[in-house]
Amino acid sequence: MRNISDIIEGYLKEVIELKGQGHIEIKRSELADKFQCVPSQINYVINTRFTAEHGYLVESKRGGGGYIRILRVTIHSKKDLLDEMDTQIGDDIAQINANRIIYRMLEEAIISEREAMIMRAAMERETLQLPLPLRDQLRANIMRAMLKVISFEK
Template sequence: MRNVSDIIENYLKRILEAEGQGHVEIKRSEIADKFKCVPSQINYVINTRFTEERGYMVESKRGGGGYIRIVRVQPHSQFDLIQAMIEQTTDQLTQTRAEDFIYRLIDEAVMTKREAKMVLAAINRTTLNVPLPLRDELRARILRAILMTIKYEKEGD
């Protein structure tokens, strides 16, 4: 059974697609009422599932007429997406941030789910069983190497 965060995420993605404009404005309290949860649950979903690494920009306006705007960032091409990810891959990369990059590659059809599972296994903290910060450095190097390989493959397309 899916948890409430998954359900809220899928709902927000569906209305984002239905709008067809690449963005949607929501009121946190209205979404919380709809799913009978606390507003902080909506914040959690937005902060963890709608990140820059996953291809979203989030803007918010506080106050009585406040809203949260979720914008889907569309790359010009898969090559541009991969190049941007390479540039965003710092010398150290947390598992969560790396996973977000991989989920984006699936969403943009750059990588199959099977390929993604293999990459996720390679960069998992249990696979990279060394102390921090070395683990995050290794993860960054591995992901950067994978992205460079994909980039050069896409360059030939």
């Protein structure tokens, strides 16, 4: 059974897709009422599932007439997407952010499910048993090396 976060994420992605405009505007309180949850649950979903690594930009306006706008970033080529991911990696990257990038490549059909599983295994704390910040720096180096191979292979 899916949890409430998965259900809210699925709903928002479906609405973005159905509207065909690549974005939606929502009111946090209305969405919380729809799913009978607290508004902070909506914040959690948006902050963790609709990030740049996942291919989204989020804008918000607070106050009585406030809204949250979620925009799906359209990448025109695989090379542009991989270049953007390389930029997001930087000199170091946390495991959660590496996993978000891997998920995005899977979602964009740049890698297979099997490749994603292999990449996630290479990014795990248990695999990279080093103290911080060395672990995040090594993870970034490995991630960039994998992106380089993917960009030449596909």
